[in-house]
Amino acid sequence: MPVYLDHAATTPMAAEALTVMTRELARTGNPSSLHGAGRRARRAVEDARETLAAAAGAHPSEVIFTSGGTEADNLAVKGLYWARHDENPRRTRILCSAVEHHAVLDTVEWLERHEGAEVVWLPVDENGTVLLEEVERELDKEPESVALVTVMWANNEVGTLQPVEQIVELANRHGIPVHSDAVQAFGSVPLNFRASGLSAMSVSGHKLGGPVGVGALFLGRAVKLTPVQHGGGQERDVRSGTLDTPAIAAFAAAAEAVTSSLEVERERLGSLRDRLISGVRETVPDAVLRGAPSSGRLPGNAHFTFPGCEGDSLLFLLDLAGVESSTGSACTAGVPRPSHVLLAMGLDEATARGAQRFTLGHSSTDADVDALLKALPEACARARQAGMAGHESSIQTAATVARLGSSSH
Structure with missing residues (x-):
């Protein structure tokens, strides 16, 4: 049997997640339906929301379920940019670390090409750590022009942890929201969404023992965000679409298992x-x-x-x-x-x-x-x-x- 040393790409499903997902796959019901099967599915989703929130130090209302980390990153970066720019057209700058995952990198570049964003690439040192003095310099230079800051919690290639809380502190001086891609960090190192001060944080199920195809965006309750897709108004009207009850329940089970130990x-x-x-x-x-x-x-x-x-x-x-x-x-x-x-x-x-x-x-x-x-x-x-x-x-x-x-x- 091959030796698997690529857990950063995806990790095998945890036994707890597999058990829960198998159970839920045998059931039916749309969590937006009002009949008994729908209410049961909704209860499973809301139980999972509470579990996931507890695992990440967030309030359940701050959990927005997505199809994975890439969607969560797109929703956060595009949604924050559009909302902030609509409030003030001068807000066109996005401060983004030069070592982001392509889910953030390509999204930022798309906004630059199609939405008039000006991207400021935050440099890193020889270890891949974002230079705080550069973040501070860019924020202080013209804070009224900054739409958002996005810096990953941990790098997916070299594993370097970023000074997220210090970056949030710098941005908070000017009331600028910060998003962090925490896909690699969640389930590997202690993190607390509430304590971090982040406006938005992306996570993914298959990196910590959950299934592929499910993730979440932790979004502060007071944070304004323009939806990327529209439809039935699910998930605070931020992310419309029928929720995948089995995957969500399994994701929460995996998160609970990994954070408990x-x-x-x-x-x-x-x-x-x-x-x-x-x-x-x-x-x-x-x-x-x-x-x-x-x-x-x-x-x-x-x-x-x-x-x-x-x-x-x-x-x-x-x-x-x-x-x-x-x-x-x-x-x-x-x-x-x-x-x-x-x-x-x-x-x-x-x-x-x-x-x-x-x-x-x-x-x-x-x-x-x-x-x-x-x-x-x-x-x-x-x-x-x-x-x-x-x-x-x-x-x-x-x-x-x-x-x-x-x-x-």
Whole structure:
């Protein structure tokens, strides 16, 4: 059975979530219907809303269910921009970190192209941490022109935790709303929506043991937000659409399970991650850990660059050896591209192309780490033998490393 080290992409469903979802799938009823089946479905949704709110330190009325993190990000960024700009047409600036997930990055760029937004990219240091002095400088420069600030809670590639509460404090001086993509953070590190002071926060079910296709936007009760889609007026008339009762109930069950044991699991995964990092450094001495030190990164994240390796080649070779990982980079039209996160951190393209992300989760064990450390040296050596893929397509790269992999048997 393959060793799974890509929990940042999606993590296996928790037993609690699977049980609840199976139960709800056997039932019927639209939660907007008034008959008995509808009322039962509505009760399941509202119970889930309360559970999720408790897990994230929010009021139940602040939970807006969505189809996932991408929709929640779109709803928050577009909705806040439109609402703020409608109130005051001078509010056209969006302050956005340079290392955001593409769900935020592409949304901001769309607003720039189509809605007249002016995007200010907030720089990061070599660890991927947003520079607070730059946030303060941009806010103080012309606060009346800022529509919103959006900064992720934890980076999905290198695992770096961002100073969200300090950024909120800076923005609050000028009454500017802050949104945070907390998809990677929720269920991995302690967070509290109410205490953070955020106006909006996006989360997703499948990152913490819930099903794919469900997420939520935590939205302050006094925050004005223009809907992205219109229809039946569900979810405070902010996100219309029939609610997916089984997925929502399973999402809440997973959130409750993971947050109830958060500190214990955080310590377990942190120790496992540190062992993985030490092992990689021993077996491949020139590998370079990227992101913040252990106390400033997600407990399950270990992100390396391997000099002389093409990230996709290493991924394919590890996959052939039964270890599933990620490059953490985008691939457009079949051409591998260096990570925008690593480039923003100051890496050159050649170095950034050698990235490999190993992420742990609730099903990860010492045996998984052992398997990676056993497979990595040879996979790395063969990836270097294959060389940097250059202008090869991903398919050609896969064929190259497959040949190299088969020649070792």
